[in-house]
Amino acid sequence: MSGQAATGAPAAASGRRSVILTIAALTARGLLGRRRSLLLALLALLPVGIAFLVRLSGRGTGDETVTTAIMDRLIVTTLLPIVGLVFGTAVLGAELEDGTAIFLLIKPIDRWRIVLAKLIVAVGLSIAFVSPSAFVAAAILQVGGPGWSGAVGAVVGTAVGATVYATVFFALSLVTGRALAIGLIYVLVWEGVLAGLLEGIRALSIRQYTLAITDAITHPGVTNPDLLDLPTALILSCVAIVIAAVIAVRRLRSFQIGQADD
């Protein structure tokens, strides 16, 4: 077993990609196949079930109250942040808390690679749990009239939203041990209450990005004065993702054991 420590360089070519894949595969394996992901899957199926019920009842399609309740309140306002919060904080924050992340940290791996691998899983799972459901629900409800614009809008909007939520909550879980509580307050109070009262706050609301992107694709050419415009929403989403990722890498570089509060 001698001399392996010095063999980092030749292995690097094949190893570079596989390190990220290795971490991602392990993380996904740890998260799936447990009771909580089953619960989340049921939650993700809920909008589809309700949309189906609405369609069966023969009413509702085109009914603004019903579509808003399912697409906006259930999917964008509830399902999307919950899923982003759970996966964003679970992929690394929870592992740091229970100690299973230590073996990962004591490896000669650039910290941005660890962050990238974890983000791939958090974002990928969040999208997987929300966007297909949003697509099907929107298609069943014929959001935005006949045709696929509503379904496509729902998929793109929720995918962007899931990415931003998961990345931001991931970074939050590296900043504080109470990421979940703070994430909930952000969703319920900042986005839920304050963004409704103070319009300026909408620029700092992931929900508003999601709604704006969804709406812009669903109703192309129609401007909704209550929502951000599409370029703004996209740019702000990207800015949020980049800032959160940078913070995550910086925090992980300086991660100190035993600092998470309990």
Add this chain to the structure above:
Amino acid sequence: MTAGGDRVTAGPGRAGSIFDLGYRGYDGPRLGRRHAFTTLFVGALRATFGLGRPGRAKILPAFCLVFPAIIAVIFVALNAFAARFGISDIGAIPGHPEMAGAVGVFATILVAVQAPELLGRDVRYRVLTLYFSRALLRTDYALAKLGALSTAVVILMLVPHIILTVGAVLLTTDIAGALGREASDWPAILGSVLLTAVATAAVALVVAAHIARRAYATVTVFGVFIVPQIIVAVIIALDLGPASHWVVLVDLSTVLDAANAWFFGIAPSPGVWPETGLPVLLGAVASLVIAVGASAIMVQRYRTIAA
């Protein structure tokens, strides 16, 4: 004067012996079950507000306490403006009946975050067995936690009402009249707050008692409060006939709103309950059933949980 470590030898041919180290039993008075219950209750109540915990544990409870107070101050200010400019349309000015709707979200956050904290800690550090080997009964443990979390929510919700009352009395020159009006509101306030607190706390604790990991318990509590609300809203909006109206009874926030309306003798919030045509008294009854039922499940859980 021998080598360290072999002073006591248990070899063959040696009789065993028990050494009298001078320990004595305790035969004085014991504080007993009631004291244990009170201690646990006070400890849990303090923990809910982060007292006796490090600073970061106090941030969230402080936030949940301060924000409703700020809202109450805003209500007082709105009332002051209304009085100043002679606006008589009382319905537009928020007061005690509207408070439950305005601060409810903070009660939700507090119980969603602190219920798993109150129960999960004892499970994680495996100290339940210590509690259960004391004078305390398993039922006492559950009830103390339930009582503490309910009390915390009562405090959270009463503070803004108190601010509103003080504001109303100070705003007017007719102090006696204001006191009288406020006093007539207080039975409704107490009833509404108490019912809301116990129902909210009990539902959160039932979830927390069944999900060991703090994070997932919190998210699940959140889901249990929010998701039925949306489903009920959709079903009511679909207007599937009178039989479907009964679905509102599964949503805690809707029945609590109806209960609040019953206590204050006003109309429930528009959107869901009024569409059903059900009497608001039914909301109060349903809330009570949920509160009692959830408490019973929680107590039952601790009767059988493996310590």
Add this chain to the structure above:
Amino acid sequence: MPTPGAAVELLGASRWYGNVVAVNDISFVLGGGVTGLLGPNGAGKSTILHMLAGLLRPSDGLVNIHGAPSWRNPAVYHDVGLVPERESVHSFLTGFEFAQLNARLQRLPDPDGAARRAIATVGLTDAADRAVGTYSKGMRQRAKIAGALVHDPSILLLDEPFNGMDPRQRLQMMELLGRMADEGRVILFSSHILEEVERLAQNVLVIVSGRLAASGDFREIRRLMTDRPHTFTLRSSDDRQLAAVLVGHPSVFGVQLDGGRLAVRTSDYAGFARALPVMARAGGVSIFELRPTDEDLESVFGYLVQR
């Protein structure tokens, strides 16, 4: 100044949490072999190991691995293996998968081979394909060691490796660590149990309340503490005669004849060692054997902790 060529070095290293000092101005250099980091619980042992593993920032001073700071420097992990105290293996992985995972993350050219070798080194080959969740405490500890060994590090850090092990597992672990030290590795392990350190470590670092109370060969340390009585056993041609002579010397304050052996207590180690041959020759007595009797770590440690 850092020592050139030192594998592991702390230089004036301190670490505090808020205003609690966990590690206070500690300096040491480690070469090959097994070193025991000894101290009571909470003395700062884990803090030192975590600083060495780059998981904690030293508040002051230097913590170097092969001359480079370990903080914010993942490159040191090519040379370092850490076995943390906490359970830190996903329970769904098998022992082999865990070792293989570590090999992949170390980017070894042949991760499977390296994992197999590491598993064989710790003697887990038979259980390699079972999930870690089904392992005993000792097996889990060995799986963690396999994960830390997979890249053949020159430095191995172990935090309380014997915790929760039964005596047989302890023995196996000691053999394993001894073998790895013989291969030329630097091994530093922490323990609060004297017997473990005494049996395994050539060198000890005694940490008391965050300060380095003693370091080096523990017999050496013991000798340095001259203000504490030492006991020797002697065998000689004429114990009674020798006793009579020794009693006259100022460094001796107790002599006991004990069935063919002579126990001598002295307060001045060096003075006694110099005077003994002289006195023996003067008394015409030949000394066959001279043995220190309380050189075990317990006495060293007990003394240091009480001081």
